[in-house]
């Protein structure tokens with residue numbers, strides 16, 4: 270790959286990782302809200318919320334795992350050949 | 361810094377995983393670390409939800425048997441007057457109110473917001489929490505205004521031979537569970 274092509278690939282990967290991180294933050298906010306709302310609701314006596322909320326939270330967690338894996342893969346493919354196992358500084 | 365080359369391949373792998381030399385690589389490492397941190401937080405939220413589910417499953421099996429306890433004589437209270445009594449335990453303060461000639465109501469004195477003691481306001485015919493101005497109805501304990509998220513637990517009363525007895529607590533939303 271030419272240096273220009275490599276730089277473009279790295280930019281794409283960085284953008285993909287940023288996108289995944291933003292989505293991850295959104296999912297996390299929903300998950301935090303879900304926990305807060307379900308605890309509040311449970312304390313108010315609506316016992317039925319515990320199971321669906323746990324399932325939903327599990328699904329959101331799976332989504333987060335998927336996004337992190339996606340971001341990792343994007344980062345790995347953008348790595349300059351050789352820099353993944355880059356040599357230690359020589360001085 | 362040492363001139364010695366890294367000879368152990370495992371060490372080299374760990375080192376190069378965590379510390380990339382090129383500046384461009386550094387930003388990837390940071391993004392990865394942020395991703396890991398967010399994932400950990402997500403796992404913690406999920407664990408909290410599982411805890412709630414476990415608590416729910418455990419609590420359902422517990423069936424509370426409330427004691428029957430004499431709390432006041434009917435003649436003791438004038439219309440519009442209130443009396444503090446402890447039910448079911450000595451630390452659980454409750455308020456007994458004579459609403460009219462024939463009607464008595466009782467509620468837990470613990471505010472459902474942050475547990476301050478509510479007081480009866482005869483002039484406004486409501487229960488008031490002085491901490492954050494949460495007001496509750498004396499009819500059924502529902503929230504009239506303020507931050508309390510749910511009604512006050514109601515004490516079930518029984519009248520027998522001029523005596524008032526407390527015989528249970530009804531928490532909002534759990535009426536059908538008892």
Ligand code: FES
Pocket residue numbers: 471472473474475476489490491492493494506507508
């Ligand atoms: S503690 Fe009662 S309103 Fe806040």
